[in-house]
Amino acid sequence: MLWADLAGKRVAVWGFGREGRAALDALALRLPGQGVDVYLGADEAESARAAYPHAVVHAVAPDAVALSSYDIVIKSPGISAYKPELLGAQAAGTRFTSGTALWFGGHAGTRSVAVTGTKGKSTTSALIAHLARSLGVRTALAGNIGLPLLELDDGEADLWVIELSSFQTSEALGVDLGVVTSLYEEHLDWHGSRERYVDDKLKLLAASARVLVNAMQPALLARAADHPGLNTFDDAAGWHVADGWIRRGPVDVLAVDRVSAPGLHNAINACAALAALELMGLDALAAAPALSTFVPLPHRLQPLGERGGLRWINDSISTTPLASLAALESVHDAHVALIVGGHDRGLDWTVFVEAMRVQAPDAILCQGRNGPRIADALEAAGVANVFRATDLAAAVGVARNALQGQGTVVLSPGAPSFDQFKDYAERGKRFAELAGFEPRAATIQGLGIL
Template structure:
């Protein structure tokens, strides 16, 4: 769907987050004078009317009848495409689109790398952009990472690196290279089932001329195996990590510990980024030294520093139990207190519990809505040093008490933040404050076009 298709139609924008605001601004540029309704939360209505005085603001959630009254609805990505009222309106003729879909339709000749994955997509996207810029390529870093595509709708770049969530992968089109970093269980509340989540995530394959996937995940590789433009990373013949080196096949290119973002998983993300550049015809080997100057993304295994004899690591973006395990691995043999728990989406914590049988930290603090469920499972497995806390503040206090001024406190919740916070960034900032650091220590560098 293109902007011209909205002319003279009954149009609504659903959602007034950053994506919704970008859609309203782009709509006014591309289809001036077009009437539009906005559906937003009641506490957003006054701000919406101030910023967009010509928009008809409705401070309620639309039901099926309301949605069916429009020809086209531009939906924010956080609104599930499987909501009953949306499906009902679709049957009755309403077409749903998004800022992502409109941008791709309007830029069919753009040189694009679209990156998705359960884990690693943000860091991999930022690494690709950083490395491309290091060799002189004018590169845009946009999408789910924090800058809606439509905010740069009228800009030009030699390369567009677009992070896509599982909510957005089906909205892309004409992608030059689609990258899938990993695939685990995630966002079941939006997609409805693991099978649908996987199917939605892998819609990126169908919209991409070439695809790059993680060879270390056999199930992912099997799903991508029929794609005519398939490339891999992580295998022995690919960009991969072995014996402390990032290698291209048998060639040692750069030591893995030169990657500024800590952990083996980030070295693997670097392999994905280097492979993506190579596939796009860029000099990956020339870009590799810039891995040491990359600024790690906030809330992703972000070392905050030392306070009161303790090291503090902010991994607030962790929303799966496997991510919590990966975070714990990065601290090695150090005395550690791991803070887990948050909004309960019903994910299976069994692999985490089993791993704790053989490699438990000094303390595991279980907090938030699903904290009691995690603690019950750990204790039932005979794992000691399990603490319970009502909220993040209490969890930080328990972690301090457990380590007594010696060790590292890791926030890697393995769960979303919505039980206590607006998003993972707010949770990470609060953790930094509780640790004694400025909340503004965390900001993503490199967004936009450089």
């Protein structure tokens, strides 16, 4: 959709987070005088009226009747495209768009790499931007990673690196290279089913001239097999990890321990980034040494340091059981306490439970809304050292007692934060506080155009 399509129409913005505000700002810049209504929470109404005095503010959630009164609604990504009220209004003729769709509509021909995946998409996006900049390429880093595209609507860059969530992939258009890092079940409450989640996530393939996917995921590879521009990473012929090295085919390029972001999964993310650079015509071999100067993203296996004889690792962004397993595998310590649990989206923890039957850490702290369900499954499988805690603060206290001043405490919840916190960043900062550190701002270095 183009901005011109909104001119003179009945327009609403649904959501007043950063994406919603970016849409309001861009609308005022692109179409001065255009009327707009805003739907938001009651606690946001006062600030919205002060910041956007010309907008009509509705401090309620819109129903199908309200939505049907508009020609076009710009919705925030977190609002499911499958909500009954949205589908009802759509059937009545209301068109729905987003900041992402409007940005892509206005930037045809932009040199772009769009990255999605259940896990690894943020780090891979940031790595691509960091490596491209190490080669002197003026690069934009934006999207779901923390900077709405519309905040850079007038920016100019030689390369755009755009992270897309499964909520946004259907809104991409004219992408040079689409990267899919991984594919597991997630966000089932937004999409409604695993099948729909997979279908939505892989809509990026259709929007991309060329695609780059993880060769070690057969189901993903099969879905991408018919794409005429298919490329892979993490296979022996291309960029992959083997014997402690990042390799290009048979050639050792960089030792894994020189990659600043810890863990095997981050070395694989680095392979995805290097492969993407290569496909965009850049010198990946020359860029590879810059992997050692990359600043790891906060809340993603972030080493906080040592307090009380214990090491503390913040992996608050972990929202699937498989992510919790990956975090546990990346920690090389004889004594580990793992904190799991949070908002319950109904995900299946069977794989996690089976892995714990084979080898469990010193303590598994099950907390939050789905903590009891996880603990029940672990105990039913005969896993030892399972502890129950009402919330994150209690879990940290139990972890301290369990390790007795020796080992590593890992927060990798495998679940969203919404049962106790507004987002994963707030949860991660609270974990840092509980561990005895200053709350660390959830600031990702390198956002914007550099």
